[in-house]
Amino acid sequence: MSTGHVLLGLLSRGQQHGYDLKRAHDDRFPAAKPMAYGQVYASLERLHRQGFVEPVAVQRVDGPDRTVYAITATGRAELTDWIETVETPFVHVANPLATKVTVALLVTDTAYATTCLERQRASHLDAMRRYTRAKTDPSLPIHEVLAADYAIAHLDADLQWMESALQRVAALGEAIAT
Amino acid sequence: MKSTEDEQPALTARSVVMSYGHTPALKGISLAIGKGEIVAVTGPSGSGKSSLLLCLAGVVTPDAGEVTFGDRRISAEGEGQRSRLRRTEFGVLFQFGQLVPELTAIENVALPLLLGGRRRSEAMTAALTWLDRFEVGGLASTRPSSMSGGQAGRVAVARAMVAEPKVLFADEPTGALDTLAGEQVMAQLIRVTRESGTTVLLVTHDARVSAYGDREIRIRDGQLDHHPARHLASVSGPDGDLG
Structure with missing residues (x-):
């Protein structure tokens, strides 16, 4: 599973900052390991460099500044491509x-x-x-x-x-x- | 503290032996099933699991050994007594698709009560209550040919439960249903039987069905299959004792 694609999927419903994305991830994927904040911010920076997301605002609520990200058109195309790519069936050869x-x-x-x-x-x-x-x-x-x-x-x-x-x-x- | 009566098992088998002609089906099976327990009987095809169900349900009598239901030694009773027992105390559910095609859902469910001599109006009221408990009350006037497999399955379970049996015997209860339909039937069967404290014996080759049980009784070649812990140190290999 690609963390970046999951974040793009969550952002496809509307712009969010890293803190909310981490919580949305942990709620939606309870069977997955909870996402570390550091992992969320590192992935968002990578997605930004790739042009898949862009910062659209900075929020400050009783604490540090939080950058709000939105998915770009390129990001949506990348997300669609990832969803539509069929996964290779995993064969349990070594049982x-x-x-x-x-x-x-x-x-x-x-x-x-x-x-x-x-x-x-x-x-x-x-x-x-x-x-x-x-x-x-x-x-x-x-x-x-x-x-x-x-x-x-x-x-x-x-x-x-x-x-x-x-x-x-x-x-x-x-x-x-x- | 539980009374002695509560602690008495619902069903017991002691050294039950049964053959079909010269072919042995059960080779001395002993077990006890507690009241309200949901037990899955599993094993490969031909292992004897359905034969065990037939003996425990009093459909057939074993060649040797005994089967008891509470204080009753049903293996020693005649067909007439056992037949009454099956109508009043036991519910039997075989693979689905066994609803009477000419009858509506409510008539199918009322059938065991009508055969038992209950008045028609009472039987129909009880049948509707049970259809509602399995969330198929809306199909009361529908014939089986117009139901989905899952709906027909739930009607069949309602029919098996309408006489409020103490023990429900179910042989491959999800039959050929797809996974989700089978799951709906099983989830409702378990919910309703737990509410009513009914003892359930599920015979199945399907691990997914078996997993609804509190425990599993495994049969292989007509015998209970035990698999106690054995340590390698205690096992002799071709080169002698490995310990």
């Missing part, structure tokens, strides 16, 4: 769970690898239960529902892989033994 199963088979046997997989599965399901419970609270804000959807979908992918692995573990054990 730490698969590595562990293979190592378990190297040092012991199918029964042991199965036990390890079942315990991992139980742990994943516990996590999924927590997200599911959180989601059934009707007061959960919609962006947090979406964040939980994402977590559940990824846990579900791992769980489906583990179900297949449980059915294939004997065959893998035989392949490793030969």
